[in-house]
Amino acid sequence: xxxxxxxxxxxxxxxxxxxxxxxxxxxxxxxxxxxxxxxxxxxxxxxxxxxxxxxxxxxxxxxxxxxxxxxxxxxxxxxxxxxxxxxxxxxxxxxxxxxxxxxxxxxxxxxxxxxxxxxxxxxxxxxxxxxxxxxxxxxxxxxxxxxxxxxxxxxxxxxxxxxxxxxxxxxxxxxxxxxxxxxxxxxxxxxxxxxxxxxxxxxxxxxxxxxxxxxxxxxxxxxxxxxxxxxxxxxxxxxxxxxxxxxxxxxxxxxxxxxxxxxxxxxxxxxxxxxxxxxxxxxxxxxxxxxxxxxxxxxxxxxxxxxxxxxxxxxxxxxxxxxxxxxxxxxxxxxxxxxxxxxxxxxxxxxxx
Amino acid sequence: xxxxxxxxxxxxxxxxxxxxxxxxxxxxxxxxxxxxxxxxxxxxxxxxxxxxxxxxxxxxxxxxxxxxxxxxxxxxxxxxxxxxxxxxxxxxxxxxxxxxxxxxxxxxxxxxxxxxxxxxxxxxxxxxxxxxxxxx
Numbered sequence: 001x002x003x004x005x006x007x008x009x010x011x012x013x014x015x016x017x018x019x020x021x022x023x024x025x026x027x028x029x030x031x032x033x034x035x036x037x038x039x040x041x042x043x044x045x046x047x048x049x050x051x052x053x054x055x056x057x058x059x060x061x062x063x064x065x066x067x068x069x070x071x072x073x074x075x076x077x078x079x080x081x082x083x084x085x086x087x088x089x090x091x092x093x094x095x096x097x098x099x100x101x102x103x104x105x106x107x108x109x110x111x112x113x114x115x116x117x118x119x120x121x122x123x124x125x126x127x128x129x130x131x132x133x134x135x136x137x138x139x140x141x142x143x144x145x146x147x148x149x150x151x152x153x154x155x156x157x158x159x160x161x162x163x164x165x166x167x168x169x170x171x172x173x174x175x176x177x178x179x180x181x182x183x184x185x186x187x188x189x190x191x192x193x194x195x196x197x198x199x200x201x202x203x204x205x206x207x208x209x210x211x212x213x214x215x216x217x218x219x220x221x222x223x224x225x226x227x228x229x230x231x232x233x234x235x236x237x238x239x240x241x242x243x244x245x246x247x248x249x250x251x252x253x254x255x256x257x258x259x260x261x262x263x264x265x266x267x268x269x270x271x272x273x274x275x276x277x278x279x280x281x282x283x284x285x286x287x288x289x290x291x292x293x294x295x296x297x298x299x300x301x302x303x304x305x306x307x308x309x310x311x312x313x314x315x316x317x318x319x320x321x322x323x324x325x326x327x328x329x330x331x332x333x334x335x336x337x338x339x340x341x342x343x344x345x346x347x348x349x350x351x352x353x
Numbered sequence: 354x355x356x357x358x359x360x361x362x363x364x365x366x367x368x369x370x371x372x373x374x375x376x377x378x379x380x381x382x383x384x385x386x387x388x389x390x391x392x393x394x395x396x397x398x399x400x401x402x403x404x405x406x407x408x409x410x411x412x413x414x415x416x417x418x419x420x421x422x423x424x425x426x427x428x429x430x431x432x433x434x435x436x437x438x439x440x441x442x443x444x445x446x447x448x449x450x451x452x453x454x455x456x457x458x459x460x461x462x463x464x465x466x467x468x469x470x471x472x473x474x475x476x477x478x479x480x481x482x483x484x485x486x487x488x489x
Contacts, residue, residue: 098371
């Protein structure tokens with residue numbers, strides 16, 4: 001990269017409520033143990049009645065600002081990636097900007113690219129920050145995703161958000177983004193039409209030609225571009241639509257699964273879509289040591305993957321140590337279970353709601 | 354649900370989204386919601402905007418079983434008078450807990466939530482609610 005850019009602050013948010021995969025299986029006459037084993041997902045997060053992609057994004061953004069100790073007024077660009085923006089027309093990004101006290105001297109927009117709109121925002125911010133157009137950019141992935149009742153997606157589609165402040169002042173980095181590489185094709189593995197309540201997908205087609213081709217294509221493309229290899233990295237964070245795909249992708253690339261597990265949260269919170277791999281990165285940044293390297297690869301259906309090579313900076317110790325807000329581990333531990341009936345009410349899956 | 358005038362919603366966003374009130378620089382009294390005039394200092398008052406920290410404690414609370422229209426999915430919910438650490442008191446929902454988990458004096462912090470929406474096609478109103486502060 002011509003100019004060093006890095007993460008100056010990060011924060012996550014996961015709603016408090018959970019539903020177990022076994023509870024969803026009970027309603028649809030499926031074998032809960034088989035589903036848990038098949039998907040590698042035991043429970044997923046459920047947003048509260050008054051939470052949506054905007055409110056989760058605001059909470060993650062506030063956490064990122066607190067950890068990063070960055071003035072919201074210094075943020076010159078803000079992007080919110082989601083496939084569940086509260087409005088069809090009216091940006092989520094402006095709601096977030098107002099709520100964190102950023103702007104009006106600010107460029108902002110909403111992004112959509114299935115589960116990779118959050119990392120697309122990181123790349124846009126890298127460009128704007130790297131070329132000097134803005135001092136800090138904020139990229140957020142936030143979703144309250146929906147699965148059709150009874151569909152395989154219902155076991156995983158969950159809610160969460162992660163926010164990153166991208167800057168170019170090295171002494172402020174918690175981690176430097178060394179390089180990025182993307183792999184994009186027109187692959188119809190998953191979609192939702194305008195006004196449709198629930199997405200449609202290609203079943204098994206979402207695997208080999210979609211998830212694996214793009215995740216592996218982007219990851220190996222980044223290796224090639226940088227001249228690095230799997231053994232150069234301490235952690236790998238892959239998009240995690242379920243608990244199995246990231247480990248399978250690692251296996252296909254000869255990566256030690258133990259390097260993937262610390263950033264794999266889908267078994268406990270489900271697939272948070274645009275926030276999935278970004279939340280994985282937050283979890284790894286919470287434990288990584290200065291000098292360690294992280295490889296992050298997102299995946300968005302439709303389809304594309306963004307890979308990032310990230311090196312943890314010395315500055316992470318002080319920022320992480322001084323942070324008094326909620327960490328990812330707090331959000332994961334702070335939970336309350338819903339049964340399917342309350343879950344149906346929360347997600348407004350009943351016709352009258 | 355009668356919808357609020359758009360201009361009023363817009364004008365109150367700093368207050369509702371991030372607890373921006375005012376303070377009189379003369380007598381150092383903080384006001385939320387914002388006041389244009391300090392009732393103590395009158396013409397000697399110097400009112401400036403002030404953003405509150407969002408931390409406070411429960412001064413009093415009640416549980417609402419029959420809420421106004423738009424809150425049907427949320428009942429029963431907790432409605433509290435929260436005393437901000439800067440002094441002012443305000444009324445807000447407490448989220449994520451039930452009545453048995455709450456007592457007067459408990460520490461709370463501000464969260465950003467949906468308050469209500471005008472209709473399926475109408476504006477979504479966001480604003481402050483509070484949750485229990487994280488232990489430890």
